[in-house]
Amino acid sequence: MGFDRNERIGILGAGAAGLSLALRLADSGFRSVTVLERESEPGGKCRTFRAEGGNWELGAVMGTTDYRDTLDLMRRVGLDPWRSYAPDRTPEDAFVGRGFWPCEKLFPGWIGIGELPEGILEILRYHILAPRYRAAFGPNHLGTPGELADSFQAWVDRHRMGVLAKAISIPYTTFGYGYYDESPAAYVLKFFEPGIVRALALQFKFFKWREGVQTLWERLAESLDVRYSLDVREIRRGGTVAVSGRERSSGEPFRFEFDRLVLACPLDDSLGFLDATTEERELYTKIRHKDYRVYLKRARGFRVPAGFAPARFDRSGIGRAMIWDDRVPGSGIHTFYVLGDGKQSDAEIEAGLDEDIRTLGGEPGETVSRVRWKYYPHVTCEDYRAGWYDRFEALQGRIRTYACGEIASFSTVERVIRYSRDLSRRFFE
Numbered sequence: 001m002g003f004d005r006n007e008r009i010g011i012l013g014a015g016a017a018g019l020s021l022a023l024r025l026a027d028s029g030f031r032s033v034t035v036l037e038r039e040s041e042p043g044g045k046c047r048t049f050r051a052e053g054g055n056w057e058l059g060a061v062m063g064t065t066d067y068r069d070t071l072d073l074m075r076r077v078g079l080d081p082w083r084s085y086a087p088d089r090t091p092e093d094a095f096v097g098r099g100f101w102p103c104e105k106l107f108p109g110w111i112g113i114g115e116l117p118e119g120i121l122e123i124l125r126y127h128i129l130a131p132r133y134r135a136a137f138g139p140n141h142l143g144t145p146g147e148l149a150d151s152f153q154a155w156v157d158r159h160r161m162g163v164l165a166k167a168i169s170i171p172y173t174t175f176g177y178g179y180y181d182e183s184p185a186a187y188v189l190k191f192f193e194p195g196i197v198r199a200l201a202l203q204f205k206f207f208k209w210r211e212g213v214q215t216l217w218e219r220l221a222e223s224l225d226v227r228y229s230l231d232v233r234e235i236r237r238g239g240t241v242a243v244s245g246r247e248r249s250s251g252e253p254f255r256f257e258f259d260r261l262v263l264a265c266p267l268d269d270s271l272g273f274l275d276a277t278t279e280e281r282e283l284y285t286k287i288r289h290k291d292y293r294v295y296l297k298r299a300r301g302f303r304v305p306a307g308f309a310p311a312r313f314d315r316s317g318i319g320r321a322m323i324w325d326d327r328v329p330g331s332g333i334h335t336f337y338v339l340g341d342g343k344q345s346d347a348e349i350e351a352g353l354d355e356d357i358r359t360l361g362g363e364p365g366e367t368v369s370r371v372r373w374k375y376y377p378h379v380t381c382e383d384y385r386a387g388w389y390d391r392f393e394a395l396q397g398r399i400r401t402y403a404c405g406e407i408a409s410f411s412t413v414e415r416v417i418r419y420s421r422d423l424s425r426r427f428f429e
Helices: 016-027 068-076 103-110 113-133 152-159 162-177 185-191 194-201 213-221 278-284 346-359 381-385 388-394 413-427
Strands: 008-012 032-036 048-051 054-057 206-209 225-227 230-237 241-247 253-258 260-263 288-300 321-325 333-340 363-378 401-403
Touching: 008 016, 008 241, 008 253, 016 032, 016 068, 016 213, 016 225, 016 413, 032 253, 048 213, 048 363, 054 333, 068 213, 068 413, 113 152, 113 162, 113 194, 152 162, 152 185, 162 185, 162 194, 162 288, 162 321, 162 333, 162 363, 206 213, 241 260, 278 388, 288 346, 321 346, 333 346, 346 363, 381 388
Parallel strands: 008 032, 008 260, 032 225, 260 401
Antiparallel strands: 048 054, 230 241, 241 253, 288 333, 288 363, 321 333
16 A cells, blocks of 8 residues: 655654654655654653763663664664673672572573573574574564464473473563563563574674664754654544644643654554544553663672572562663662552662662772663563464554554563554565
8 A cells, every 4th residue: 555755754753663664655756754753852762861971771682693683773874783791700609509690600600501402402402493493583472373373382382392491581570571471471471582592692792882772863863854842742644643642841832734644653652642543542541561670870889780580580679670681880870770660659669779789899989870661561461362463563654543562562662663663664665
């Protein structure tokens, strides 16, 4: 289905989904593409904190060389993959006995040498199984095998993938995606497609963003029509799509009129201003999230500046640091990642962080920055099995409206970009 390139396209949200789609539409010849953003800067969950000559990631942290769409956008704006220097450290083994593992002791250590043969066999079996899941590795969820609606824990037990599951629990659980027994296997496999699994064994495949991941979106936004600090309060769809609200800084009203609208924002939040149909309302209210928090804290004498706590990978770890990092060695500022329960205050969680810092031989200082993400939009195993994604895709284009973003595929930068590009290909090109 093609459109007149003079049509007015509105995109709600200047995160990775909205900006990558806007760029693709502009590349396809659309002359009027406007992105509306609530915040005063682009990037969404690709947020970077900058201070004292350094930068720290508050959202997306790293990619792999298999992130082909992300790397394509990086090349456009002159950003190169960066592999940060990891200095040698020899922290005391006594901390391991207390449940805190330095990142250097991931393997051999938390994953033992004795588990290596079985782990290699499981990776091989996974690659043999991979053709069965080809649809799951695609940009959307259409055609995903029915067994992937079961929890990932059920999939692990069915295929005897215990060591692989243990290895990927660090990036999965500690990066805010929750627990294997509640996540449809389809989501986990979207994250850990074969290329990512290989990256776990070949560490050189991982990269970070030297300038901070938000720089990518700031540079891309410069060439696009992005309007910031807009509080959308009403969307009315008829012959055209009318979007109105107030500017957050001045309080002045605004109104845009579009021929097509793309929701690249949290869909459940859009119910507060969208003239939603019964189907949209029923689908969007089924979306679930995780309470994921990131804290930048100063610490002096911190003996394990980059590490993880495997004992907290289950629900007993709610509200406590699961993994932490020192992106800028020598700065004294450390990044702590925490899964919350939606009820704990920042003060309660930071008290636990201070306790951990003291346990690890340090003296806690001030909190430099914090962010609380409404993270990882997803649906339950039951709703996935009941065809949530078939219904979601059937809505694309109805009432001049489309949707993209994390819920459409999975909550990684690469997955979000792939879906936006696929949406453009299917419906606009």
